[in-house]
Amino acid sequence: MEKSIKSYFPIFLGPTFLAFIIGFIVPFLMGLYLSLCDFRTAADAKFIGLGNFVKAFQDGEFLHAFVFTALFTLTTVILINVLAFAVAMVLTNNVPGTNIFRTTFFMPNLIGGIVLGYIWQLVFNGILSRYDLALKISAKFGFWGLVVVICWQQIGYMMIIYIAGLQSIPSSLNEAAAIDGANSWQRLWSVTIPNMMPSITICLFLTLTNGFKLFDQNLSLTAGEPMKQTEMLALNIFNTFYSRVGYQGVGQAKAVIFFVLVVALGLIQLKMTRSREVQQ
Amino acid sequence: MKLKKTLSLVLAGALCVGALAGCGGGGTGGTGTPAPGGATPPPEGTPAGGSSAAGSVYYLNFKPEADAAWQELAAAYTAETGVEVKVQTAASGQYETTLMSEIAKTEAPTLFQVNGPVGLANWRDYCYDLTGSKVAGELSSDDFALMDGESMAGISYVIETYGIIVNTKLLGEAGYSLDDIKSFEDLKKVAEDITARKDELGFSAFTSAGMDGSSDWRFKTHLANLPIYFEYEADGIGDTDAIKGTYLDNYRAMWDLYINNCTCAPTLLSAKTGDDSVAEFVTEQAVFYQNGTWAYGDVADLGDENLGMLPIYLGVGDEANQGLCTGTENYWCVNSKAAPEDIQATLDFMYWCVTSETGLEYLCSGEHMGFVIPFKGNLESSNYLVNIANDYVSSGKTSVKWCFPTMPSEEWKNVLGSALTTYAADQTDANWETVRAAFVDNWAAEKAK
Numbered sequence: 001m002e003k004s005i006k007s008y009f010p011i012f013l014g015p016t017f018l019a020f021i022i023g024f025i026v027p028f029l030m031g032l033y034l035s036l037c038d039f040r041t042a043a044d045a046k047f048i049g050l051g052n053f054v055k056a057f058q059d060g061e062f063l064h065a066f067v068f069t070a071l072f073t074l075t076t077v078i079l080i081n082v083l084a085f086a087v088a089m090v091l092t093n094n095v096p097g098t099n100i101f102r103t104t105f106f107m108p109n110l111i112g113g114i115v116l117g118y119i120w121q122l123v124f125n126g127i128l129s130r131y132d133l134a135l136k137i138s139a140k141f142g143f144w145g146l147v148v149v150i151c152w153q154q155i156g157y158m159m160i161i162y163i164a165g166l167q168s169i170p171s172s173l174n175e176a177a178a179i180d181g182a183n184s185w186q187r188l189w190s191v192t193i194p195n196m197m198p199s200i201t202i203c204l205f206l207t208l209t210n211g212f213k214l215f216d217q218n219l220s221l222t223a224g225e226p227m228k229q230t231e232m233l234a235l236n237i238f239n240t241f242y243s244r245v246g247y248q249g250v251g252q253a254k255a256v257i258f259f260v261l262v263v264a265l266g267l268i269q270l271k272m273t274r275s276r277e278v279q280q
Numbered sequence: 281m282k283l284k285k286t287l288s289l290v291l292a293g294a295l296c297v298g299a300l301a302g303c304g305g306g307g308t309g310g311t312g313t314p315a316p317g318g319a320t321p322p323p324e325g326t327p328a329g330g331s332s333a334a335g336s337v338y339y340l341n342f343k344p345e346a347d348a349a350w351q352e353l354a355a356a357y358t359a360e361t362g363v364e365v366k367v368q369t370a371a372s373g374q375y376e377t378t379l380m381s382e383i384a385k386t387e388a389p390t391l392f393q394v395n396g397p398v399g400l401a402n403w404r405d406y407c408y409d410l411t412g413s414k415v416a417g418e419l420s421s422d423d424f425a426l427m428d429g430e431s432m433a434g435i436s437y438v439i440e441t442y443g444i445i446v447n448t449k450l451l452g453e454a455g456y457s458l459d460d461i462k463s464f465e466d467l468k469k470v471a472e473d474i475t476a477r478k479d480e481l482g483f484s485a486f487t488s489a490g491m492d493g494s495s496d497w498r499f500k501t502h503l504a505n506l507p508i509y510f511e512y513e514a515d516g517i518g519d520t521d522a523i524k525g526t527y528l529d530n531y532r533a534m535w536d537l538y539i540n541n542c543t544c545a546p547t548l549l550s551a552k553t554g555d556d557s558v559a560e561f562v563t564e565q566a567v568f569y570q571n572g573t574w575a576y577g578d579v580a581d582l583g584d585e586n587l588g589m590l591p592i593y594l595g596v597g598d599e600a601n602q603g604l605c606t607g608t609e610n611y612w613c614v615n616s617k618a619a620p621e622d623i624q625a626t627l628d629f630m631y632w633c634v635t636s637e638t639g640l641e642y643l644c645s646g647e648h649m650g651f652v653i654p655f656k657g658n659l660e661s662s663n664y665l666v667n668i669a670n671d672y673v674s675s676g677k678t679s680v681k682w683c684f685p686t687m688p689s690e691e692w693k694n695v696l697g698s699a700l701t702t703y704a705a706d707q708t709d710a711n712w713e714t715v716r717a718a719f720v721d722n723w724a725a726e727k728a729k
Contacts, residue, residue, distance in 0.1 A: 040402065041384035125551045136491075136550035137705035223493070225550060226705075227698045227714070242377045243690045245402040246729070 035252040052253035061228055065236040073211030076150050080207050084155045088162035105156035113216025120149045121221050142222040142230035149217050158203045165199030197277040208269055212262050233258055335625030336364040340382055340389035342375050345574055349648040356638050363625050373493045390618040390626040395609040396685025400433055407433035408616035415630040424654040426611045434611030438651040441669035442502055442572030443604040446588040450483055450567045458588045464595035468537055475541040485541040487566040490552030491701040498570055500697035501684050507531040508683045510596045519686040521727045525720040530594040539704045546704045573665040576650050584664040603672040607682025688726035695722055
């Protein structure tokens with residue numbers, strides 16, 4: 001077995017690896033280089049050094065977008081994980097219609113982000129217009145609108161991961177704890193959650209990075225209105241790149257900063273939760 | 281065993297080829313669907329036929345309302361000459377974005393457009409010098425060329441006019457006629473009277489001043505042109521690095537009039553689209569609709585006898601002699617980085633468009649694009665709004681120039697648009713201060729960039 005894996009791996013890995021190089025590694029390296037250039041299109045770039053990064057850090061809107069994104073991510077990470085965990089607990093307890101509920105909760109994931117944003121924009125505006133209000137006139141509406149959409153979309157996905165985690169905990173652990181006199185809260189905190197840490201690691205990682213990377217829903221739901229107050233990092237980068245003459249390089253520099261930020265946060269989070277995982 | 285090994289190698293190879301072909305397809309086919317009804321480009325790898333040797337044309341069109349007509353015109357040209365012409369249209373408000381990604385591709389647009397000096401600054405390196413070309417020789421006046429120093433970077437292909445389109449039938453029902461409106465004060469009086477009697481009349485004064493991306497250019501660009509124009513006139517200049525905002529109070533008065541006398545509450549404007557506005561006008565829910573001659577196709581259903589146009593009065597200058605706003609922000613540029621045969625094919629196509637019978641028919645007829653073109657071959661228009669515009673000129677009114685191509689950047693317009701939306705939702709002096717800052721302070725800031 002081992003031998004055939006050794007001799008056959010290029011055949012299985014080769015095509016995917018090639019696609020990965022073309023679709024990911026090469027654009028990434030080009031992006032790194034372009035962040036140090038003054039350019040209009042990727043074909044004719046002029047090297048200018050770190051000027052783009054200086055401009056990016058001086059940009060107040062970029063900082064605002066960072067704060068807004070951080071707040072948004074914090075809110076959604078907590079909401080999504082708590083709710084998804086709760087739903088998963090309920091749906092592993094032999095509730096009637098479990099399969100229908102699981103499927104229904106998962107379904108919003110199958111809709112693309114842009115479509116989702118526009119649909120929810122209609123829903124929100126439909127409700128708000130009864131009070132002569134609209135989604136784009138207040139940053140508060142925009143913020144909570146985004147939170148609702150993202151929760152609606154992602155809770156189902158995280159729920160599936162949590163359900164898988166819950167089902168893999170041997171029931172003997174909980175039974176033993178119950179016999180020892182632990183009440184249901186004690187069992188949740190001392191038995192279930194420690195055993196769920198691998199699932200929690202994955203879900204936290206996904207929600208954290210999804211929150212920071214959010215673009216589609218932001219673009220279609222609020223487009224940063226009013227006055228860029230609901231503009232998140234990815235949208236800010238996009239707007240820098242496309243709506244300003246000669247700012248393509250700055251947009252690229254922001255994208256590199258963004259990359260470093262997301263990778264750093266993801267790694268810190270992984271390290272923190274990994275250390276709490278227990279072995280059965 | 282040997283067979284198995286060979287087979288798996290072949291399969292892996294096939295997968296690689298498939299992946300690569302997918303990428304290749306994304307690079308070229310991804311530039312857009314081929315023109316519906318137009319000639320489909322020959323698949324890659326087929327031997328170059330006569331048409332590719334003669335070059336081909338790829339036009340990135342700016343005007344969504346003219347897309348269908350361009351597709352037909354392109355097909356007609358291909359049928360006549362065998363030269364392949366591909367037309368793709370960018371979504372409203374997405375032209376610069378689309379152009380930026382398209383022009384980086386191998387099969388870049390050979391014909392694109394810029395909106396004037398500011399747009400030219402971004403695309404200067406891509407503009408072929410049109411001096412001495414046949415199509416430039418057809419211009420009715422050299423004023424319609426966009427010069428970059430000595431080089432003719434672009435040529436205008438359409439002259440347009442905007443103002444306030446009026447449903448004269450509804451205006452009559454409200455007890456007024458076009459002759460009653462000769463100044464901003466008159467317009468204000470009529471609009472506020474209609475709003476006061478809104479329930480009794482069954483219609484509003486203005487269509488919704490939608491601030492969705494499909495409609496906000498009517499206010500952040502076209503309406504904003506007027507305070508800029510009057511300031512330029514007063515100062516005797518044609519462009520500036522620091523706008524003073526002399527007539528911003530008039531701009532505010534006009535904006536107040538629009539948003540407080542329209543079909544919906546001002547707080548709802550951020551969600552209203554261009555289509556909403558058209559629908560309200562065509563279904564007779566509102567009397568006034570700010571737009572231009574290009575919108576004739578949308579409003580023609582009301583019947584020419586029910587249509588009129590008014591200048592956008594701002595309460596500034598000689599209102600008795602103020603005309604409509606006439607100008608251009610549509611300059612054709614030929615991509616200088618395209619292959620020489622493609623450049624030649626593009627120049628031939630442009631020349632054919634403005635000289636041949638079919639080309640002129642498509643450009644000028646009200647049934648197709650209904651343009652007034654600044655070329656010698658311009659035909660009498662069947663676009664009724666264009667005729668109204670001509671009447672204003674022949675009766676000696678002074679047209680308002682289009683100064684918005686001198687606006688510093690797209691960013692400037694976007695920030696102004698957001699500020700206007702915010703102000704509409706909550707009409708306080710503090711929010712107007714945001715508009716003023718977006719107009720005056722941001723002008724200097726963006727010009728300096």
